[in-house]
Amino acid sequence: MSHKTKFYTLLICFLLALSACSSALPGPAEMPPDKEGMASLGTPFQLKFDEAILLPEENIWVRFASVISDNRCPKDVQCVQAGEAHITLLVSVNDQNAIQIDLSTTLNQASVVLEGYQILLQAVEPLP
Numbered sequence: 001m002s003h004k005t006k007f008y009t010l011l012i013c014f015l016l017a018l019s020a021c022s023s024a025l026p027g028p029a030e031m032p033p034d035k036e037g038m039a040s041l042g043t044p045f046q047l048k049f050d051e052a053i054l055l056p057e058e059n060i061w062v063r064f065a066s067v068i069s070d071n072r073c074p075k076d077v078q079c080v081q082a083g084e085a086h087i088t089l090l091v092s093v094n095d096q097n098a099i100q101i102d103l104s105t106t107l108n109q110a111s112v113v114l115e116g117y118q119i120l121l122q123a124v125e126p127l128p
Contacts (some may be wrong), residue, residue, distance in 0.1 A: 044122060060117065061092040067124075068102065075127040085124040093117070 037053040039045035045053055052063040068086035073079035084106045090098040093115040101112055103121040111120040 041117075058117070059094050061090075061098070062119075063090040063098075065090045065100070070124070070128060072105070072124075072128055087121065087124060089119070091119065 036051055037045075037047075039053050039055050041055055041058055047053055047062065047064040049064055049067070052061055054061055064087065066088040068088060070083075070085040072083035072085055073081070084104050086102060086104045086109075089101045089103065091101055091114055092098045099114060101114065101119060103110055103112065103119070105121065105124055110122075111118055113119075
């Protein structure tokens with residue numbers, strides 16, 4: 001099934017990080033004009049493909065922009081390796097241009113710090 005026709009859901013958690021900000025590449029400034037959903041800091045939330053959510057108290061927009069790759073082990077199949085999914089988010093903090101963030105289900109690539117906030121990818125569903 002192609003990535004365009006398959007619906008993906010992300011479970012993402014924003015946490016206030018105590019570490020310094022990481023550098024990120026500038027990305028498109030396309031954030032949704034409509035508020036598609038709202039969440040709060042420290043509480044995990046789900047995003048469907050091309051859906052956006054606002055964390056209003058922090059003025060942070062997050063959009064699930066794309067699935068870069070998904071080679072995870074299919075459900076009900078026994079694999080040697082679990083595989084991984086790579087996704088792209090567009091994140092805007094305080095009405096600045098959106099930053100493109102690439103995350104993976106691999107443990108060491110599942111989080112990033114942006115503007116003092118940790119973005120943690122907890123899951124990508126469904127399994128292939």
